Amino acid sequence: MNKKYAIGIDYGTQSGRAVLVDLSNGAELADHVTPYRHHVIDKELPGLEIKLGADWALQHPADYIEVLETSVPAVMKATGIDPADVIGIGIDFTACTMLPIDEQAVPLCFHEAHKRNPHSWLKLWKHHAAQEEANLINETAAKRGERFLPRYGGKISSEWMIAKVWQILDEAPEMYEAADLFVEATDWVVGQMTGNLVRNSCTAGYKAIWHKQEGYPDNAFFASLDPRLEELTATKLRGEVLPLGTKAGGLTPEFAVKMGLLAGTAVAVGNVDAHAAVPGVGVVEPGKLVMAMGTSICHMLLGTEEKEVEGMCGVVEDGIIPGYYGYEAGQSAVGDIFEWYVEHAVPAYVTEGAREEGISVHEWLERRASRLQVGESGLLALDWWNGNRSVLVDTDLTGVMIGYTLLTKPEEIYRALLEATAFGTRKIVDAFHNSGVHVKELYACGGLPQKNRLLMQIYADVTNREIKVAASKQTPALGAAMFGAVAAGAAQGGYDSIVDAARNMARVQEETFKPIPENVARYEKLFQEYTLLHDYFGRGANDVMKRLKEQKEELVNANNYIS
């Protein structure tokens, strides 16, 4: 039999990338990135001059199809591989990134009649304007003693499906009515490729409160939120939920032409970026926490029992690797915080200095920040530039930096921001470990480990754990390709299980980041200070962040379309 290949497509926040992988050893033979033409839509609807409210974040579904039409033919062309030897396709996606569609699976925002209504558009994972609904979901679920709540760390996030759907119903009931289904973007894209719209157990479990044994919460719960939601799960969330690695269908002739592949090629059910990364780094057993480090961080861990962990995003049976409980936690901004600083807050001399040295502003700052000792700057920050998705689960929390003086330097601020995100991760590691879901080693993948060595050393020091880094630069895409190979099956030259695929295809780099004892001790003290600050602003002693945000939102919303 000829060598066989699979294509994994990773849909990130800013771009989509396809990777063509050799199934015998996981070698990535070609990759290609397609930036989203319409970027993240957070100010106004493209070409329509309709302003969006505070905390909105949308995307254009057509951008995702463009990734298939551009990046897949590009990797095929770069390798010259015969399409007949590409036996499987898998995709992974940000989540909960959801959209309303009509009976033909056409996004409502493609309809002339609906496109001017922002609620007809696709809501990106970091759309945070449904916090009010999330608060009510949490209050109601707690009052009713809903069994699902502990499985989500005690709180359902405003980033997730039910809060987003309810926001649509609250603010645009006509869009709620017009929607035949609300679906995750990952399922929609798979549905486009195969003509078969199915839901995957990963997004259903982590983002839509679906449970393998119990299904969705019952109608009475939804009715207690809003009587109009009573039938939600049987109507607009209906559809078969299939386990990861299942074949959703074969590529349609139309998409085969668009993508330069053969009709009928196996397509796996959709998956989430962070979750696909776990087999992508070769983790198929408990004790190894995988950090998918990019604009945000998702922390993924396997366990043999269902435990309650404060603030975790969720525990889902078979949610990552079949046979285990998959735990997810996360920080809603990490790289995004560094980007904010680099783009909006560094003085001109830094940008010019970086240009003169021919390096990026990040690299310029990293070089200088590396020369600082732990604690030397006297700065401490809270990493809540995009809310808190960790133990506090509250998108209304905002950032803090403490310890400025007239002598504070940009590289000191940059380092304090790197450290703040490491402290955020430490909170998550401790929460798991202390709840009996043990964390022995850390595995890192995503863009950040390749970009910033100082960041990785800080994470090793702050968590006092060794960090192994994925050999692949495209770990979620590699993981997605593995699921594509499982969808095809061993008889076609793929694999019968994701564990087999991971054993043959995943690798980590030889070099690891080991904690430096002296730094560990110093960071321990700083972490105690971080915890004081974290609890003061995050657990109700001072709700100043929320009051400021309320004031701001009143003004923004008064001036914009959404009221």
Ligand SMILES: Nc1ncnc2c1ncn2[C@@H]1O[C@H](COP(=O)(O)OP(=O)(O)O)[C@@H](O)[C@H]1O
């Ligand atoms: N040298 C760097 N150090 C730290 N962060 C960086 C550096 N270069 C880029 N970034 C950040 O990396 C993030 C992008 O990460 P990446 O993994 O490529 O994307 P995504 O999360 O969309 O998959 C951006 O938020 C950017 O600010």
Ligand SMILES: O=C(CO)[C@@H](O)[C@@H](O)COP(=O)(O)O
């Ligand atoms: O929330 C999840 C996964 O559950 C992510 O999709 C979301 O944090 C976005 O990830 P990226 O920062 O784009 O890698």
